[in-house]
Amino acid sequence: MKNKIALVTGGVGGIGTAICIALARQGYFVVANYVVPGSEIAWQNKMKAAGLGADDCAIALADVADFNASGKMIADIHATHGEISVLVNCAGITRDVSLRKMTPEQWHAVINTNLNSVFNVTRHVIDSMCDRGFGRIVNISSVNATKGAFGQTNYASAKAGIVGFTKSLALEVAKKGVTVNAVSPGFIETDMTAAVREDLRQQTLSQIPTGRAGTPEDVANAVVFLVAAESGYVTGTNMAVNGGVHIYQ
Numbered sequence: 001m002k003n004k005i006a007l008v009t010g011g012v013g014g015i016g017t018a019i020c021i022a023l024a025r026q027g028y029f030v031v032a033n034y035v036v037p038g039s040e041i042a043w044q045n046k047m048k049a050a051g052l053g054a055d056d057c058a059i060a061l062a063d064v065a066d067f068n069a070s071g072k073m074i075a076d077i078h079a080t081h082g083e084i085s086v087l088v089n090c091a092g093i094t095r096d097v098s099l100r101k102m103t104p105e106q107w108h109a110v111i112n113t114n115l116n117s118v119f120n121v122t123r124h125v126i127d128s129m130c131d132r133g134f135g136r137i138v139n140i141s142s143v144n145a146t147k148g149a150f151g152q153t154n155y156a157s158a159k160a161g162i163v164g165f166t167k168s169l170a171l172e173v174a175k176k177g178v179t180v181n182a183v184s185p186g187f188i189e190t191d192m193t194a195a196v197r198e199d200l201r202q203q204t205l206s207q208i209p210t211g212r213a214g215t216p217e218d219v220a221n222a223v224v225f226l227v228a229a230e231s232g233y234v235t236g237t238n239m240a241v242n243g244g245v246h247i248y249q
């Protein structure tokens with residue numbers, strides 16, 4: 001059994017899968033959380049294609065918007081695979097619509113999935129990380145947390161909340177060997193952005209200084225840096241991975 005255990009919520013999604021592969025290649029045993037039954041099959045095929053099997057990774061079904069379900073998932077992982085030393089909070093959804101048309105359901109779905117999930121999962125791993133004197137937490141925020149975006153009052157609020165959570169928890173656990181950082185991707189090619197209208201997509205791409213959309217691997221590289229044992233002096237940051245489209249620090 002590998003002794004470095006990583007949990008990636010939303011791990012079977014576009015960015016999540018790239019993070020799982022990158023962490024497995026760093027020697028972690030990676031557990032990918034997922035919520036839609038059947039969505040793990042494509043992930044299993046991608047891991048296999050990357051040369052990764054049952055010795056390298058596993059899946060865990062749970063709705064991370066649910067506190068108790070998140071706790072059960074963590075307890076199961078700790079019992080089956082060992083204590084989690086790396087947590088990547090990556091689960092997310094969009095329900096884009098201008099505020100004047102937004103329903104309470106669209107607001108709460110995004111806040112519950114994108115922000116409350118970060119509390120739900122982190123709350124269940126933080127004691128173990130602090131007790132063992134080592135932990136790495138990376139929360140996937142978004143460029144739109146700091147930039148804002150038309151039709152995303154719900155999403156931008158959740159992602160900005162993640163940044164505040166990250167900075168505050170970083171202070172609380174700094175003395176325990178646990179770092180807490182955020183990564184804020186810009187426009188990354190995944191299923192989430194495939195839903196964007198073609199004219200808006202072209203407009204977005206034309207505004208990116210590096211001249212291309214980001215890849216899930218661009219985000220995974222940032223995560224690999226932040227979770228490294230050597231990165232223990234990097235905490236409370238919000239790392240932009242956006243091709244220069246929004247430079248905020």
Ligand SMILES: NC(=O)c1ccc[n+]([C@@H]2O[C@H](COP(=O)([O-])OP(=O)(O)OC[C@H]3O[C@@H](n4cnc5c(N)ncnc54)[C@H](O)[C@@H]3O)[C@@H](O)[C@H]2O)c1
Nearest residue numbers: 010013014015035063064090091092142185187188190192
């Ligand atoms: N793609 C981008 O351009 C972009 C930009 C900025 C931030 N992000 C963020 O990156 C993260 C990953 O996004 P992606 O582009 O890979 O999207 P994706 O849709 O491919 O992946 C998101 C995953 O989260 C899962 N998920 C949703 N609700 C869940 C829940 N309640 N419990 C467990 N899992 C749940 C989904 O099933 C999916 O597998 C998200 O947090 C997203 O907001 C993406």
